[in-house]
Amino acid sequence: MKPEHVLILPGWQNSGPDHWQSRWEAQHGYRRVDQHDWMTPRRGDWIARLEDVILCIDEGSGPVLLVAHSLGCILTAAWAEISRSTARVQGALLVAPGDPERDELRGVLPSWAPIVRQRLPFPSVLVGSRNDPYCAFDKAQSLAQSWGSRFIDLGERGHINAESGLGDWAEGLVWLKTLDRD
Incomplete structure (x- = not known):
């Protein structure tokens, strides 16, 4: 896998320097998709940014x-659910999905509910x-089933973050390398 084709997608408030995503970025050269607003994220803005980043990767240079x-x-x-570029994605490692449908998060993340429950058009692994x-x-577990993801139970590891x-x-x-078919 080409390091620049592995896109890091942090969650709300970004991933700090001790987060495994940041460590992978520093050690392996993976590319973080920087969002313009980490504190008050808007779903449409984040979708547009991800689409832009994927479209800027030369299609002939390999999958994402x-x-x-x-x-x-x-x-x-x-x-x-809405992109025409999903064929460019070879797979996704999905770790500790947040739940913006929870009452305490709906007001903070208003544009993120309901969660899209459509099967993903590429292989995925969800770690919970x-x-x-x-x-x-x-x-x-329910999200993994909806998305067609292989589910991995990591036990009691909190939000699977720096803490x-x-x-x-x-x-x-x-687990990421199991998604790499190159």
Whole structure:
């Protein structure tokens, strides 16, 4: 996989320097999709930005892999529902999806509910945690089923972020590589 074709999709408020996404970006040269507003994200804006980044990758240079965390997972599903560029994506690693349908998040993330439940048009792996404060375990399993994702139970690892103590998260890289057919 070409490092510049692995797109990091952080969630709401971005991923800090100790987050496994940021560590992968620094160590492997993966490319973060920077959003113009991390604090008050608008679904349409984030979809448009992801589409722009994918379209700027030379189509003949190879496929794209998506590495999404939290709201980035919800973005992936929303983008896939409306994009004409989904054939460019080889697969997606979806980690700890956030749940913008929860009462306490609806007011903060108003444009993100309802969550798109359409099957993804590319292979995906969804990694969930049993004690994620932003998404109930059964909801993560339900999203995996809706999206056609292989589901991985990571046990009790919180929001699978910097506070989860994953470091460079070698296990996650292994799951990403299962999506790489090159």
